[in-house]
Amino acid sequence: MQIQGWWWKWLGVILIFYSLLVGLLVPLGPGITSVSPNTAKHGEVVEIKIEGYNTNFAKEGTKVWLKVKDRAIGADHIQVIDRRNMRASFAMPRSLPSKDTIVNLTLITYTPNDGHSVLPSALFVIGNDLSQQTSDEWKANIISTDMPASFHFPFRNILAETIRNTYYHVVLWFAMMIIFLISMISSVRHIRTGSLDADHKALGYASVGTLLGILGILTGAVWAKNTWGAYWSFDVKQNMSAIAMLIYAAYFILRQSISDPDLAKRFAAVYNIFAFCMLIPLLYIIPRMTDSLHPGSGGNPAFGSEDLDNTMRMVFYPAIIGWILFGCWMSNVTWRYLRIRDRTSP
Amino acid sequence: MFSLVKTLFLKDLRLDLRQKFGLGSIFLYVFSAVFIIYLAFGEVDGRTWVTLFWIIVLFASVNAVLKSFVQEDASRRLYYYTLSGPYSVVIAKLLYNCVVVLIIIILSLALFSLTTRYPILSSGYFVLALLLGVLGIAANFTFVSSIASHTRQANTMMMVLSLPVIIPLLLPLIRLSIKSLGPLTWAMVKSDLTMLVAVDLLIIGLLLLLYPFLWRS
Known part of the structure; x- marks a missing residue:
């Protein structure tokens, strides 16, 4: 022939x-699919349930932050249920680093296996004490460790x-x-x-x-x-x-x-x-x-x-x-x- | 070159003036279209006015431009071509069709404004859009009708071939016309005008470049 x-x-x-083959078989990277509840009031303790996709939430070393612009607070208490579910509680400060009274916060998680995952507009906080703008609570550092080397496609919301x-x-x-x-x-x-x-x-x-x-x-x-x-x-x-x-x-x-x-x-x-x-x-x-x-x-x-x-x-x-x-x-x-x-x- | 273009242009004009039904049919077409819209709508809002206006202009020009190609038989066409060259023929055709489309636009504008209303606020930009539209529509239809006039069902093929390719011209025209319903500044219309001028130049350039391959038939 x-x-x-x-x-x-x-x-x-x-x-x-x-x-x-590669396009269909390579797994998707870890990502956060949903957070519930997705609204909270300022100045109260919020416990949110975080659901991940292809994630490996581990009892050791998992960290969660909420971020506005370049300021963040860390979670006080994290309870990992399984690889894809965990609960995190935050003491939401009375004042937020924003000029709005409804602020949407970005959720960032870190696990030793997956590295960082981000969910924008994860939590809406209603109320903001605009009188005290020099709040000390928003000073958490998001640790920047390199992503663990693994071959997967990035997880994008939607x-x-x-x-x-x-x-x-x-x-x-x-x-x-x-x-x-x-x-x-x-x-x-x-x-x-x-x-x-x-x-x-x-x-x-x-x-x-x-x-x-x-x-x-x-x-x-x-x-x-x-x-x-x-x-x-x-x-x-x-x-x-x-x-x-x-x-x-x-x-x-x-x-x-x-x-x-x-x-x-x-x-x-x-x-x-x-x-x-x-x-x-x-x-x-x-x-x-x-x-x-x-x-x-x-x-x-x-x-x-x-x-x-x-x-x-x-x-x-x-x-x-x-x-x-x-x-x-x-x-x-x-x-x-x-x-x-x-x-x-x- | 110039005198050839002038002669060919005047030839087309004389032919159409001699046959009185030519202009008369365009007038009647526009009049009946406007009248049907008036009876159906009564009062129209600005957006609808602009869209209907361009649809009337589009369909009236398709027929008018195609007519000037179909009415020439092959032997007469060959005679013109041997006397002049493709460029004189196509430039004369383009100018003549510009005049035809311009007459259609003026007629539609007058009749449409009389029967419904004239909602345009920024008339300066609207007129600019109209003039650029005349050039683009005339060039596009000249090009397509010189192809379509050789096909078996010239009228149907004219619609099939021209309507998809007129859209890059028609969309910015309608956008600009809708914008000119309100007050306008230069910055607001700059991108649409640039687009219109670019598409006009593209069509005219292609017409001049490709017509020599269409005329030897």
């Missing part, structure tokens, strides 16, 4: 398998286990853009040289790009159901990506609707170039200008810098390369099929 240019096809398949979808949803969109770019370049080659292969390539790559786009929308919808609460919440990026799919659907219809085959190829190529150029404002500029639930738009931090840690990078980048290579392989098969079809049927 002869597979032309086999190595990059194998590489693509291996990288996708790697991203599936996302939790669904953070793994980064390796599929985000990656599919990356690969789709590259595939569409190759399709556009093939179209440019077709209108410059009139090469028939270039036209078949443009169509093949556009088909596979659309497939990846639809998969990207579907994986995104599943993710959105888990994190935002609905499959489709009319977020600007969701709408724009649906429109992007419409543009390529129009491209496929255009090819069918011109009777003269040479004219159809050239006009489709021109529309493909135009469509790709319109995709850039559609997918990358408009979402940044309006409010969106996606990262990287409407004041949300851009994707990449904070959302990925080194463990995730080790899966994310190989997955992108893998899907691009695999997409190219699929497109290759598609356009060679198109060439054979054109040669055999008059």
